[in-house]
Amino acid sequence: MGLPSSQHLGAGSISHSNLLPASTSQGDVDMSNVELPAAAPIVIHNPKEPEYTRKKVADFLHSHTAYELIPESGKVVVLDMDLPVRQAFHALCEQGIASAPLWDGEASTITGVISASDFIAILTRLRSSVSASGNPMSEAEMDAHTIRGLREEAAVDGREAKELVYVKPDDDLAKVVGTLSSAKCSMAPILSHDPGGLEVPDVLHLATLSAVLACLMRHFRASLASLPLLAQPLSSLPLGTWSPDAGVSSLPVVDDSRCLLDMYARSDITALARNSAYNRLQWEDVTLNSGPEGTLHAGLGPGSRHTRVHVCSKEDTLRTVVERLAIPGVRRLVVIHPDTRRVEGCVSLSDVAAYLFL
Incomplete structure (x- = not known):
């Protein structure tokens, strides 16, 4: 017996809650205004980086399965x-x-x-x-x-x-x-x-x-210090695309000042199904701004309800980049200047995979 045209196996998805520290009682002492010094991150300095972290990652990949x-x-x-x-x-x-x-x-x-x-x-x-x-x-x-x-x-x-x-x-x-x-x-x-x-x-x-x-x-959540390469800023790593490149799967959409407005990816072709926009097939008359999305100004920030564009800065650590790319559906980060939002480059999943895994 064949499978139906569109089959849904199971439902839902795994979600992981944040672990919150347990509250402690201090009697009548009011601790609400006490400022505690921030704990300095523990970083292992190894002269053999990035080989040290890559070796740890390779060991992980070979000891875990699909x-x-x-x-x-x-x-x-x-x-x-x-x-x-x-x-x-x-x-x-x-x-x-x-x-x-x-x-x-x-x-x-x-x-x-x-x-x-x-x-x-x-x-x-x-x-x-x-x-x-x-x-x-x-x-x-x-x-x-x-x-x-x-x-x-x-x-x-x-x-x-x-x-x-x-x-x-x-x-x-x-x-x-x-x-x-x-x-x-x-x-x-x-x-x-x-x-x-x-x-x-x-x-x-x-x-x-x-x-x-x-x-x-998830595996290294409690021991991220054992992967010191993740603490390095993006600007210090040979990672990402920093100039126009042929064969890319997405392009940032910018204004006259090269400030980020949106991202148009190859996968956005499926959005043409909305309102049957594909049946016209007269692409010379269709612009990004007149497409089925209705507007280019999609959510850019973390508080947006429908975030289409995910960003980072050159000063963000590799850990931040990895954590954002680990979100399902996120395949690239646009690197922008944190103050002006001017586009500086792009980091993709394949970039990170080639750098850490291969």
């Missing part, structure tokens, strides 16, 4: 290969994700992953079928194109779909990181069995670099 990335409860979205592209587009948008594993009911297995890059290629291909008069593509016309059909058409044109990249629960985290990095993937499904075998594979969860970072920080 099984530890699977939460006690969670949600996994799987899309059917025979789902119309329009519905798949809306499913990703509604779930707030940029990619999902694909279920092939004919082969009874997970056959691949569809990502934001695939949708960009699909929209580019469908655009050629829109008449020169600029008439929008109807929902019926969109529904005639399924994920399977478009992948088969691409194969006929010599553009074979990428092989499925996946990991298994017993794979150590070093292999998980190596698999994601070598395939240049943002995520890989954790499968219970190899696809194409006698056992039908279950999608247990999705492995990501941010999940590996979060696992690392």
Whole structure:
């Protein structure tokens, strides 16, 4: 029996509460106005840095497995290969994700992953079928194109779909990181069995670099001083992109003074599903400011209800950078001047993974 078009396995997510110190009684003595000196951070000075920290991180990666990335409860979205592209587009948008594993009911297995890059290629291909008069593509016309059909058409044109990249629960985290990095993937499904075998594979969860970072920080939570490299400011490390670069997956949106307004990433293509903005396919007439989000001025600060852009400064420590990138869904930090908000660079998950893990 095949999986449904959009399947949700479990519900909810793991949350970790902050540990608060237990209150103590001092009798009638009022301690409320007593100022205690801040404890100085304990930093291990090792002349062999960054090799010392990298060795500790490597030992951690080789001694922990992908099984530890699977939460006690969670949600996994799987899309059917025979789902119309329009519905798949809306499913990703509604779930707030940029990619999902694909279920092939004919082969009874997970056959691949569809990502934001695939949708960009699909929209580019469908655009050629829109008449020169600029008439929008109807929902019926969109529904005639399924994920399977478009992948088969691409194969006929010599553009074979990428092989499925996946990991298994017993794979150590070093292999998980190596698999994601070598395939240049943002995520890989954790499968219970190899696809194409006698056992039908279950999608247990999705492995990501941010999940590996979060696992690392949980493990060393009580002993972060044993990773002294994390105490170094970003400005002292060979990390991040500090000049215009080709092939990037996102671009900061700035004003005339180069102050940060927003971020537009490749994964934001799924936002076109809102109000069916994709069916026009007349991109020359659509600007970032007139897109389905309605405004560029999304929340930038930590108090914003819907924070789209996550930032740091050059003086923030590597620990701060790692902790922010360990948040699910955060794939990059824009480096800004703390006073002017002028954009200075960008640090991505892949940057940190290459520096700490590889």
